[in-house]
Amino acid sequence: GEDVEQSLFLSVREGDSSVINCTYTDSSSTYLYWYKQEPGAGLQLLTYIFSNMDMKQDQRLTVLLNKKDKHLSLRIADTQTGDSAIYFCAEGRMNRDDKIIFGKGTRLHILP
Amino acid sequence: DAMVIQNPRYQVTQFGKPVTLSCSQTLNHNVMYWYQQKSSQAPKLLFHYYDKDFNNEADTPDNFQSRRPNTSFCFLDIRSPGLGDAAMYLCATSRVRQGTYEQYFGPGTRLTVT
Numbered sequence: 106g107e108d109v110e111q112s113l114f115l116s117v118r119e120g121d122s123s124v125i126n127c128t129y130t131d132s133s134s135t136y137l138y139w140y141k142q143e144p145g146a147g148l149q150l151l152t153y154i155f156s157n158m159d160m161k162q163d164q165r166l167t168v169l170l171n172k173k174d175k176h177l178s179l180r181i182a183d184t185q186t187g188d189s190a191i192y193f194c195a196e197g198r199m200n201r202d203d204k205i206i207f208g209k210g211t212r213l214h215i216l217p
Numbered sequence: 218d219a220m221v222i223q224n225p226r227y228q229v230t231q232f233g234k235p236v237t238l239s240c241s242q243t244l245n246h247n248v249m250y251w252y253q254q255k256s257s258q259a260p261k262l263l264f265h266y267y268d269k270d271f272n273n274e275a276d277t278p279d280n281f282q283s284r285r286p287n288t289s290f291c292f293l294d295i296r297s298p299g300l301g302d303a304a305m306y307l308c309a310t311s312r313v314r315q316g317t318y319e320q321y322f323g324p325g326t327r328l329t330v331t
Contacts, residue, residue: 113257138319147221147307147322148260193259205320207259 109208111194116214123181125211127194130175134196137170138205139179142191151179151192181213189215220244221323223308229329230298238293238326240308249291250320251283252307260307266291295328303330 111127129137135156140148154161154168154177161168167180181188191210198204221242230236240249248267252260264273266285280302282294295302305327309320 109259136319140322145325145327147223147324148309148320149322150319153319204262204265209257209259 109194109196109206111192111208111211113209114212114214116216117184118216119184119186121184123179123184123188123213125179125181125192125194125213127177127179127208128175129177129194129196129206131196131198131206132172132175134198136197137168137177138195138197139166139168140193140195140207142193142210144190148193184213184215186215189213221308221310221321223306223323223326225326226324227327227329229331230295231331232300233297236295236298236328238295238306238308238328240291240293240323241289242308242310242321243289244310244312244321245288246310246312246321247288248311249285250309250311251281251291251293252309253302254305254307254325263293298328298330300330303328 109129117123136153138153139151141151142148152163152166152168154170159170165182169178177194191212193210194208195205224239250265251263253263254260262274263277263281264283280296284292305325307325308323311320
């Protein structure tokens with residue numbers, strides 16, 4: 106199959122860390138991405154990781170990849186109200202059909 | 218600033234009345250995509266152009282057509298919109314087979330069918 110699975114909802118207190126998890130099925134995926142979508146807007150690329158990497162850190166964002174288990178996670182440190190959005194995990198199967206397969210998105214809700 | 222532009226941002230059409238959504242890009246990317254996104258769902262790829270080559274997804278209804286007259290512009294035509302076609306339509310571009318293949322999205326056009 107070509108499924109990308111992620112939980113639909115996550116609630117986190119402001120200032121805590123948010124961890125959004127994702128599993129994918131295609132072991133030939135070249136890149137894995139995290140996109141952010143705010144209400145009424147398009148998707149914004151947050152970060153990506155190449156499939157031969159285990160971890161990537163970019164300011165408050167940390168991406169962990171377990172290729173053996175086909176598990177990807179996004180950690181947002183010191184979660185702020187502006188982080189409230191839907192986060193989409195996606196896998197890119199480049200050199201095959203030039204497509205990105207998206208998960209259904211995790212809605213991150215920030216508690217005061 | 219280089220970007221992906223979609224017009225209009227909101228479109229209302231009547232049941233069965235043809236409608237065209239437009240997308241333009243200043244990134245000079247060779248690939249352009251059209252996605253349909255319904256509430257709480259993943260973006261669903263309808264089709265994409267690799268340069269002038271049109272690639273239709275197997276489950277995209279015949280009601281949906283696309284045109285790419287040049288590198289910068291791509292259009293989505295819905296020949297006879299039904300109530301089920303109400304959705305957000307997202308255009309995206311990428312430089313395939315170069316770099317990290319990320320897709321750059323426009324803000325979307327929200328289509329309402331009355």
